Amino acid sequence: xxxxxxxxxxxxxxxxxxxxxxxxxxxxxxxxxxxxxxxxxxxxxxxxxxxxxxxxxxxxxxxxxxxxxxxxxxxxxxxxxxxxxxxxxxxxxxxxxxxxxxxxxxxxxxxxxxxxxxxxxxxxxxxxxx
Amino acid sequence: xxxxxxxxxxxxxxxxxxxxxxxxxxxxxxxxxxxxxxxxxxxxxxxxxxxxxxxxxxxxxxxxxxxxxxxxxxxxxxxxxxxxxxxxxxxxxx
Numbered sequence: 001x002x003x004x005x006x007x008x009x010x011x012x013x014x015x016x017x018x019x020x021x022x023x024x025x026x027x028x029x030x031x032x033x034x035x036x037x038x039x040x041x042x043x044x045x046x047x048x049x050x051x052x053x054x055x056x057x058x059x060x061x062x063x064x065x066x067x068x069x070x071x072x073x074x075x076x077x078x079x080x081x082x083x084x085x086x087x088x089x090x091x092x093x094x095x096x097x098x099x100x101x102x103x104x105x106x107x108x109x110x111x112x113x114x115x116x117x118x119x120x121x122x123x124x125x126x127x128x129x130x
Numbered sequence: 131x132x133x134x135x136x137x138x139x140x141x142x143x144x145x146x147x148x149x150x151x152x153x154x155x156x157x158x159x160x161x162x163x164x165x166x167x168x169x170x171x172x173x174x175x176x177x178x179x180x181x182x183x184x185x186x187x188x189x190x191x192x193x194x195x196x197x198x199x200x201x202x203x204x205x206x207x208x209x210x211x212x213x214x215x216x217x218x219x220x221x222x223x224x
Contacts, residue, residue, distance in 0.1 A: 025134060032140035039147040046154035053161035057168075064168040071175040079182040082206040086189060089199055096199070099188050103181070 083105065090100040091107040100107065186208040193199045193209065203209040 025137070029134075029136055029140060032137065032144060036140060036144050036147060039144065039151060043147060043150050043154060046151065046158055050154055050157045050161060053158060053165060057161055057165050060165065060168055064172045067175055068168075068171050071178070075175070075179070078206065079178060082182060082202070082208075083185065085202045085205070086185065086199075089202055093196065093198065095196060096192065099185070099192060102188070103185050 087100070087105050087107060090096040090105060099105075186203070186206065189199055189203060190208055193203055200209060
């Protein structure tokens with residue numbers, strides 16, 4: 001056992017080590033260049049995506065802001081009031097119950113409750129005020 | 131140990147490229163998030179409008195059988211006011 005551990009490996013000569021070092025150096029440079037090329041391609045892709053999304057955002061933002069502001073200022077309260085009145089009406093008129101059920105309006109719901117979508121269609125919750 | 135200037139330059143370029151990737155990723159995510167938020171809000175508004183519009187349509191249909199709901203529809207502007215239509219039609223009858 002001791003014999004095996006004490007056995008010294010054959011030392012490569014200096015020129016061979018230098019060659020290996022040069023080889024590693026060139027390999028490192030090649031890998032760095034490759035990674036830079038991949039990274040640059042990815043950056044180009046991201047740059048284009050950022051450009052496209054920025055253009056989309058610039059096109060959508062004014063209209064969306066206007067729609068949301070109009071809804072928050074006028075449309076939303078009017079609709080909520082209408083739904084509230086309808087709900088109150090449905091509480092006192094039993095023949096209105098099918099419509100109430102269709103639109104998932106509950107007579108016991110609070111006045112400030114926002115309307116939910118009809119049971120036949122799925123819709124997201126109303127927009128939150130910005 | 132001898133330093134290779136080319137390696138140092140390449141590493142520097144790689145670091146700059148990685149930083150650029152981070153910045154661009156952040157910009158892309160931020161833009162996409164804003165876009166999604168706006169789209170979601172607009173969709174929600176439109177869904178609510180469709181919901182109320184459909185409800186108003188059904189209520190209008192219901193008002194043909196039960197006119198007690200008419201004041202609500204008139205107040206919401208779903209149905210034209212009776213007084214307005216009456217006053218408009220009165221001079222014509224005279």
